[in-house]
Amino acid sequence: MTSPASPSVTETILNFIDGSYRQGSDGKSFPNIDPATGLQIGLVHEASEADVADAVAAAKAALKGPWGKMTTAERVKLIAAVATEIERRADDFLAAEVADTGKPRHVASHIDIPRGAANFRMFADVVSTMPGESFNTSTPDGGQALNYTVRKPKGVVAVVCPWNFPLLLMTWKVGPALACGNTVVVKPSEETPRTAALLGEVMNAVGMPKGVYNVVHGFGPGSAGEFLTSNPDVDAITFTGETGTGQAIMQKAAIGVRDISFELGGKNPAIVFADADLDKAVEGLSRSVFLNTGQVCLGTERVYVERPIFNAFVARMAAAAQGFKPGVTGDRAYLGPLISAEHREKVLGYYRRAVEDGATVVTGGGVPEISGAEAGGFFVEPTLWIDVAHGDTVMREEIFGPCCGIVPFDSEDEVIALANDTVYGLCASIWTENMSRGHRVAAAMDVGVCWVNSWFLRDLRTAFGGSGHSGIGREGGVHSLEFYTEITNICVKL
Numbered sequence: 282m283t284s285p286a287s288p289s290v291t292e293t294i295l296n297f298i299d300g301s302y303r304q305g306s307d308g309k310s311f312p313n314i315d316p317a318t319g320l321q322i323g324l325v326h327e328a329s330e331a332d333v334a335d336a337v338a339a340a341k342a343a344l345k346g347p348w349g350k351m352t353t354a355e356r357v358k359l360i361a362a363v364a365t366e367i368e369r370r371a372d373d374f375l376a377a378e379v380a381d382t383g384k385p386r387h388v389a390s391h392i393d394i395p396r397g398a399a400n401f402r403m404f405a406d407v408v409s410t411m412p413g414e415s416f417n418t419s420t421p422d423g424g425q426a427l428n429y430t431v432r433k434p435k436g437v438v439a440v441v442c443p444w445n446f447p448l449l450l451m452t453w454k455v456g457p458a459l460a461c462g463n464t465v466v467v468k469p470s471e472e473t474p475r476t477a478a479l480l481g482e483v484m485n486a487v488g489m490p491k492g493v494y495n496v497v498h499g500f501g502p503g504s505a506g507e508f509l510t511s512n513p514d515v516d517a518i519t520f521t522g523e524t525g526t527g528q529a530i531m532q533k534a535a536i537g538v539r540d541i542s543f544e545l546g547g548k549n550p551a552i553v554f555a556d557a558d559l560d561k562a563v564e565g566l567s568r569s570v571f572l573n574t575g576q577v578c579l580g581t582e583r584v585y586v587e588r589p590i591f592n593a594f595v596a597r598m599a600a601a602a603q604g605f606k607p608g609v610t611g612d613r614a615y616l617g618p619l620i621s622a623e624h625r626e627k628v629l630g631y632y633r634r635a636v637e638d639g640a641t642v643v644t645g646g647g648v649p650e651i652s653g654a655e656a657g658g659f660f661v662e663p664t665l666w667i668d669v670a671h672g673d674t675v676m677r678e679e680i681f682g683p684c685c686g687i688v689p690f691d692s693e694d695e696v697i698a699l700a701n702d703t704v705y706g707l708c709a710s711i712w713t714e715n716m717s718r719g720h721r722v723a724a725a726m727d728v729g730v731c732w733v734n735s736w737f738l739r740d741l742r743t744a745f746g747g748s749g750h751s752g753i754g755r756e757g758g759v760h761s762l763e764f765y766t767e768i769t770n771i772c773v774k775l
């Protein structure tokens with residue numbers, strides 16, 4: 282791969298298979314677009330079905346090679362070295378992530394890239410400190426048996442990733458997969474191939490055995506995504522992305538009864554009680570609605586506000602929204618573009634639908650006027666709606682844009698019912714200074730993660746994932762070991 286530091290149309294982004302960078306064997310490629318300008322900045326080599334099969338074969342072979350023979354201590358040392366090398370090359374990762382996504386540099390440099398390193402370091406710690414389980418068992422003859430468990434890697438893990446936090450979400454899976462001794466084939470999003478490809482250089486630099494980490498580029502159906510998830514030598518599939526894609530992958534996983542871990546979409550509610558600290562709530566929720574231009578699975582798209590503070594809250598949120606500057610690159614308040622022209626069409630479709638359904642637009646609602654280099658970028662205005670009904674499309678479907686509906690409520694029971702009335706169950710946030718209410722309402726949320734007076738405050742040791750249409754399984758800390766290892770229980774009659 283050529284240096285991502287100065288993206289140009291001539292830059293080629295290659296597959297990484299068995300320790301080497303490779304073009305696609307059938308000569309196919311697709312453009313890599315800068316969402317901030319709409320211009321092509323690179324060419325991605327698409328993996329053919331044969332290339333994907335090679336990657337899976339390399340990953341399978343690596344399980345039997347030096348990698349499979351390493352002690353946990355040796356493996357952990359290599360994984361910690363990956364973290365250190367990501368930190369050493371942080372500028373390269375930053376340039377690659379910003380080129381692919383158009384996201385503000387301060388977002389990528391504070392969230393995406395440090396988490397890329399932390400995801401390796403944390404799981405290196407988890408596997409080195411993980412205790413085993415054992416039971417002394419009374420036997421029918423009056424004797425004793427000792428039961429204990431050993432954990433083994435699942436094998437070849439397919440890692441299929443989205444475009445919103447490319448390095449962060451990919452390493453959130455690759456870190457624990459490798460720490461547990463698996464090998465991986467990663468299929469990054471077609472929109473954001475660069476950081477996954479660049480991580481191949483890191484793997485080679487630290488001496489990771491060939492075939493442990495592989496990357497295949499391409500799309501979903503009829504391309505690398507489908508080729509990978511249908512390959513029978515893949516032992517488990519971990520996926521982050523849309524709920525519909527999860528359903529398609531689940532059908533492939535059924536063949537051969539392969540295990541899955543899914544982190545999917547959301548329609549996350551926030552509840553602001555009248556006793557909330559309004560400064561904290563507005564700061565937290567403006568981040569939750571607008572960070573990464575709303576392209577965050579954990580982002581808030583429904584805000585319920587207790588009636589006495591409704592008008593004040595709406596006015597404060599509108600001021601916060603207007604403080605974001607779409608297209609003003611380099612500005613601290615820069616609101617990045619959406620990922621693609623297609624995604625912008627989808628988000629603008631929801632902007633139109635909200636108005637057709639009778640919503641009042643408090644601020645935003647369209648495309649900002651932008652001149653200069655960013656005129657062709659995929660920007661939209663940060664947008665807030667009031668007068669939205671619970672059944673409106675924009676209050677039910679995941680939009681994945683910088684927008685939310687704000688609705689007044691009168692009682693705790695009413696708002697719990699409203700917040701939970703969704704097919705999704707990823708996360709929620711509660712804003713109140715009454716901590717007994719905070720605990721009570723948080724526990725009543727049908728979600729995988731609930732924050733009280735905060736949002737996206739992550740401790741990587743905690744269980745992370747969603748219920749309902751938001752996912753299957755939990756990852757994070759020891760929870761990741763449930764998916765990335767197979768347990769053998771050994772029973773010894775004493």
Ligand SMILES: NC(=O)c1ccc[n+]([C@@H]2O[C@H](COP(=O)([O-])OP(=O)(O)OC[C@H]3O[C@@H](n4cnc5c(N)ncnc54)[C@H](O)[C@@H]3O)[C@@H](O)[C@H]2O)c1
Nearest residue numbers: 442443444469470500501506507522523526544545546578
């Ligand atoms: N719950 C979470 O933790 C979490 C985190 C980030 C994003 N997301 C969700 O991701 C979505 C946005 O990301 P996206 O648009 O990249 O998702 P997506 O489902 O369109 O694509 C994700 C990945 O799946 C691949 N893919 C698509 N169809 C496939 C198929 N049939 N078989 C195999 N692979 C296939 C894509 O090429 C891509 O690499 C949103 O719905 C968001 O909520 C969830």
Ligand SMILES: O=C/C=C/C=C(\O)C(=O)O
Nearest residue numbers: 445453576577578579739
């Ligand atoms: O867009 C979704 C963000 C998900 C975040 C994580 O998976 C994480 O913080 O581990």
